[in-house]
Amino acid sequence: xxxxxxxxxxxxxxxxxxxxxxxxxxxxxxxxxxxxxxxxxxxxxxxxxxxxxxxxxxxxxxxxxxxxxxx
Amino acid sequence: xxxxxxxxxxxxxxxxxxxxxxxxxxxxxxxxxxxxxxxxxxxxxxxxxxxxxxxxxxxxxxxxxxxxxxxxxxxxxxxxxxxxxxxxxxxxxxxxxxxxxxxxxxxxxxxxxxxxxxxxxxxxxxxxxxxxxxxxxxxxxxxxxxxxxxxxxxxxxxxxxxxxxxxxxxxxxxxxxxxxxxxxxxxxxxxxxxxxxxxxxxxxxxxxxxxxxxxxxxxxxxxxxxx
Amino acid sequence: xxxxxxxxxxxxxxxxxxxxxxxxxxxxxxxxxxxxxxxxxxxxxxxxxxxxxxxxxxxxxxxxxxxxxxxxxxxxxxxxx
Numbered sequence: 001x002x003x004x005x006x007x008x009x010x011x012x013x014x015x016x017x018x019x020x021x022x023x024x025x026x027x028x029x030x031x032x033x034x035x036x037x038x039x040x041x042x043x044x045x046x047x048x049x050x051x052x053x054x055x056x057x058x059x060x061x062x063x064x065x066x067x068x069x070x071x
Numbered sequence: 072x073x074x075x076x077x078x079x080x081x082x083x084x085x086x087x088x089x090x091x092x093x094x095x096x097x098x099x100x101x102x103x104x105x106x107x108x109x110x111x112x113x114x115x116x117x118x119x120x121x122x123x124x125x126x127x128x129x130x131x132x133x134x135x136x137x138x139x140x141x142x143x144x145x146x147x148x149x150x151x152x153x154x155x156x157x158x159x160x161x162x163x164x165x166x167x168x169x170x171x172x173x174x175x176x177x178x179x180x181x182x183x184x185x186x187x188x189x190x191x192x193x194x195x196x197x198x199x200x201x202x203x204x205x206x207x208x209x210x211x212x213x214x215x216x217x218x219x220x221x222x223x224x225x226x227x228x229x230x231x232x233x234x235x236x237x238x239x240x241x242x243x244x245x246x247x248x249x250x251x252x253x254x255x256x257x258x259x260x261x262x263x264x265x266x267x268x269x270x271x272x273x274x275x276x277x278x279x280x281x282x283x284x285x286x287x288x289x290x291x292x293x294x295x296x297x298x
Numbered sequence: 299x300x301x302x303x304x305x306x307x308x309x310x311x312x313x314x315x316x317x318x319x320x321x322x323x324x325x326x327x328x329x330x331x332x333x334x335x336x337x338x339x340x341x342x343x344x345x346x347x348x349x350x351x352x353x354x355x356x357x358x359x360x361x362x363x364x365x366x367x368x369x370x371x372x373x374x375x376x377x378x379x
Contacts, residue, residue: 011357015350020304021340028343036347037354048335049308054111056319056333057118063366066357069316069335070349071309080325119326125365126327 011039011065016055018048018071025070040068047071072192073101073165074199075108075185080119086182087159091130093120094157095184096150096172097137098164105199108163108185110137116163116184141168147175154179190221207277207284213265215256222249228273300337309337329360 017023023044029036041064045051048071059067078086087093095117103109117135124131136153138146141164147154154160154172160181162169172181189201204221210228211218220226224242230250234241238251257263277284303309313335320330334356336349 009358009362011354011362013350013353013357018304018309021299021342022336022338022346024340025338025342025346028341029347030343032343034343034347036350039354039357040350047303047305047308048312049303049305051312051315052111053315053319053322054114054118056316057115057122057322060323060328060332060363061118061122061365063363065332065360065363065366066353067333068350068353069312069333070338070346071303071312080322115322119322122326122328122365 012041012063013037013039013066013068014059014064015040015042015068015070016045016048016051017042017068019044019046020071022048022070039065045071072104072190073167073187074105074189074191074201075102075165075187077107077112077116077163077185078183080123083116083120083161083182083184084123087120087161089129090159090180091132092156092158093117093131093133093161094150094153094159095120095133095135095161095163096141096154096168097135098141098162098168099137099139100142102163102165102168102185103137105193108165108168110135113137113163116161120161141165142171144171144175147171151176204278206273206275207281208274210273213268213270214253215260215262215265217249217253217256219249219253222247222252228270299339302339328363328365331356332360332363 017026023042026042048069051069056067056069095113097103097108097110097113099109106112113135117133121131121133124133134153136150138150140146141162154176157179160172160179161184162172162181163184164171165185166183166187169181169183172179190203190205191199191201193199201221203218204226206220210220219228219230223230224240224246225232227250231248231254235248235251238248240246240248254263257265275281300309300313316333316335319333323330323333334353338346338349
């Protein structure tokens with residue numbers, strides 16, 4: 001994002017992350033002091049196999065700009 | 072069980088027209104098990120309708136509820152308040168469920184969200200195959216438990232026909248030739264002689280050829296209360 | 299990673315569901331690319347940050363979700379470049 005317009009669009013992304021891989025990877029990114037966008041709202045799951053169509057739709061219906069499923 | 076599949080969202084939106092308050096009614100029996108119209112699917116359809124309506128600036132209030140069985144009055148009566156609060160009912164039941172709602176609530180407009188497809192079973196998760204044609208005069212006792220009415224493209228009673236190729240049907244090679252299956256099974260069980268027995272012509276009047284069907288059992292009917 | 303899931307096939311099933319939702323979004327009238335799946339192993343911290351940045355950028359290009367109830371931002375200001 002360029003400029004410092006306080007009203008500029010910053011997306012909200014719901015990230016469904018598998019506890020065993022992507023969630024750990026996100027943790028690692030933190031430990032490595034890597035920057036990643038603050039747009040992500042991470043939700044840990046025991047497995048991405050738990051992700052249901054209903055969960056993804058609910059995130060979008062309630063206003064999330066994007067959904068990431070990682071695992 | 073009864074197998075159904077969801078209509079395309081476009082068609083559902085068309086059926087809903089401009090009615091504002093929509094009640095999506097799922098059914099907890101067959102269509103739940105075939106993932107077409109249970110509580111989960113009702114939630115997905117309701118969310119999809121809400122989202123589509125909002126994107127198109129169509130005022131809409133969509134709720135969903137699922138009953139144990141749409142084809143019995145008792146279960147429909149449990150949701151009569153919700154039904155009376157709605158302008159239109161989107162039924163995710165089979166064709167029987169839709170008609171049960173229409174009959175129980177004569178002043179309410181009801182539309183189907185599913186296409187009722189056939190009587191069948193899942194052969195693996197996510198795959199369903201037709202198994203019964205409800206012909207009303209079961210022949211499975213002669214054919215070794217494999218139905219030639221539902222599973223032969225021509226419903227032949229004396230197959231296989233010349234279109235049976237390496238055990239597959241000429242109409243659709245994905246479909247096994249029912250008569251090949253019957254022959255193989257009877258042969259393996261040493262019961263091929265069952266096919267030699269002469270059968271009278273099948274009575275199709277018990278099937279749809281005889282018009283809408285009805286069963287009445289006096290042993291089950293309740294005596295009418297006297298005034 | 300795909301084929302290396304802790305529960306063997308969990309992430310393959312997830313990908314199928316994500317595909318279903320992406321098709322449903324097109325029917326609803328939203329961009330399919332608002333929903334994306336990524337495969338990662340627990341050692342891929344760098345890739346996680348990379349994917350997060352990539353997805354955020356793509357969604358910034360798409361603009362806000364039109365279903366969002368109370369937009370606190372203007373839609374014209376950011377083009378991302």
